[in-house]
Amino acid sequence: MRKLYLLLLLLSGTVTLCAQSRLPESPGHSVSAQFASIVSKTRQWLHRYYNHPFDGQRLMSDSLYEKWRTHELVEDTEHPSKYLIIITLDGLRWQEVFTGANDTLLRAEAGKPEWEQWTQQHPVQNREALMPFLWNEIATNGQIHGNREKGSQVGVTNNMRISYPGYNEIFTGHPDDRHIKLNFKIPNPNQNVLRSIGREKNFRGRVASFASWDVFPSIFNQEKGGMYINAAFETESGVAFSALNAQLNTVERRWGSRVRPDSLTAAFALEYLRQASPRVLHIGLGETDEYAHEKKYLDYLKAAQSNDEMIRRIWDFVESSPVYRHKTTLFITTDHGRGNKADTWHKHHTWVQGSDEIWFAVMGPETAPLGEIEGGAPYFQNQFAQTFAGFLGLKYDADQPVGEKIVSLLGGGSTHLTER
Numbered sequence: 001m002r003k004l005y006l007l008l009l010l011l012s013g014t015v016t017l018c019a020q021s022r023l024p025e026s027p028g029h030s031v032s033a034q035f036a037s038i039v040s041k042t043r044q045w046l047h048r049y050y051n052h053p054f055d056g057q058r059l060m061s062d063s064l065y066e067k068w069r070t071h072e073l074v075e076d077t078e079h080p081s082k083y084l085i086i087i088t089l090d091g092l093r094w095q096e097v098f099t100g101a102n103d104t105l106l107r108a109e110a111g112k113p114e115w116e117q118w119t120q121q122h123p124v125q126n127r128e129a130l131m132p133f134l135w136n137e138i139a140t141n142g143q144i145h146g147n148r149e150k151g152s153q154v155g156v157t158n159n160m161r162i163s164y165p166g167y168n169e170i171f172t173g174h175p176d177d178r179h180i181k182l183n184f185k186i187p188n189p190n191q192n193v194l195r196s197i198g199r200e201k202n203f204r205g206r207v208a209s210f211a212s213w214d215v216f217p218s219i220f221n222q223e224k225g226g227m228y229i230n231a232a233f234e235t236e237s238g239v240a241f242s243a244l245n246a247q248l249n250t251v252e253r254r255w256g257s258r259v260r261p262d263s264l265t266a267a268f269a270l271e272y273l274r275q276a277s278p279r280v281l282h283i284g285l286g287e288t289d290e291y292a293h294e295k296k297y298l299d300y301l302k303a304a305q306s307n308d309e310m311i312r313r314i315w316d317f318v319e320s321s322p323v324y325r326h327k328t329t330l331f332i333t334t335d336h337g338r339g340n341k342a343d344t345w346h347k348h349h350t351w352v353q354g355s356d357e358i359w360f361a362v363m364g365p366e367t368a369p370l371g372e373i374e375g376g377a378p379y380f381q382n383q384f385a386q387t388f389a390g391f392l393g394l395k396y397d398a399d400q401p402v403g404e405k406i407v408s409l410l411g412g413g414s415t416h417l418t419e420r
């Protein structure tokens with residue numbers, strides 16, 4: 001398999017060189033367009049059959065690489081939101097997202113050496129200091145749902161209220177308490193929206209997930225194909241990833257081989273955006289949940305804060321990229337809530353009150369910039385999958401029953417509309 005892949009890579013390299021030598025100094029539009037189309041198709045084919053990102057930069061000269069990117073940019077323009085980035089922050093409570101750090105919980109950690117310095121730098125009850133990207137960028141240009149203190153409710157419908165059941169609900173649109181009760185690595189029996197999108201024309205080979213947690217290949221049922229998955233300590237091929245691979249292989253494994261540091265997940269995902277231009281990308285971050293279970297409130301907050309910074313970097317790239325800018329929807333959410341009391345905040349399951357309470361934030365060309373939502377109808381986690389498809393102008397037809405899409409997030413228009 002590996003040999004065949006290398007052969008194909010060599011072949012497409014040869015095609016590239018031939019095309020390159022035949023192109024005149026200022027190439028005619030049709031020649032370069034045809035060439036770009038061949039490269040695009042080869043790339044999608046390789047990705048589809050070998051689950052492997054196409055290392056275009058390595059195979060092409062800079063000018064040809066740019067032509068290829070430009071071609072990708074114009075290949076279909078019928079829908080305003082052409083790209084979708086979904087970011088999940090494992091078990092981050094709405095309480096911290098909307099009201100900042102909890103004073104009581106933070107003071108309980110006052111003995112820690114870094115406590116004083118951190119609390120001085122980050123006013124404890126200030127959500128803007130905790131998650132500045134969320135509260136500056138998304139609150140201005142998008143929507144944030146789930147502040148129960150202001151009557152906006154978002155909840156899970158599965159009864160397990162732990163991670164795998166939550167991610168299953170997010171990506172399949174169907175709470176499956178019968179098959180998915182725990183976090184064991186069983187292949188998900190349900191159809192999921194990312195794999196379905198990955199089978200659509202123009203999306204083939206262009207749907208991917210980068211996740212910190214090693215259960216994601218099972219959650220997405222990797223064996224069934226349709227999307228590319230990189231989780232936990234899996235390295236990535238291609239020269240562009242060699243420095244990150246080296247870091248991944250030497251980084252301290254705080255949670256064994258189960259969870260890699262979020263900073264590496266985000267860095268791999270960002271590089272993948274640059275290299276492979278996916279239409280749909282999921283980024284699964286996990287440190288908030290790990291620190292919460294260890295009852296380390298300060299570390300839980302710091303993880304939330306650095307996750308926010310990672311999202312800002314991803315969005316900075318989106319805004320700087322001619323491929324993604326003004327055509328990308330960003331959706332951020334969590335798999336479950338946590339206990340809503342001082343002695344239960346660290347845990348979550350069926351019997352812990354508050355574990356079903358979640359939140360989401362969204363920003364993109366389809367979504368009206370309404371900021372923090374107050375009141376309104378409650379929304380549920382099983383509606384996300386159909387909403388993801390809706391952002392891209394698609395409909396998700398699953399074998400299992402699926403929650404309805406959240407229509408208020410779609411077709412609202414925004415200031416970005418005029419610039420498309």
Ligand SMILES: [Zn+2]
Pocket residue numbers: 091163289293348
């Ligand atoms: Zn957990």
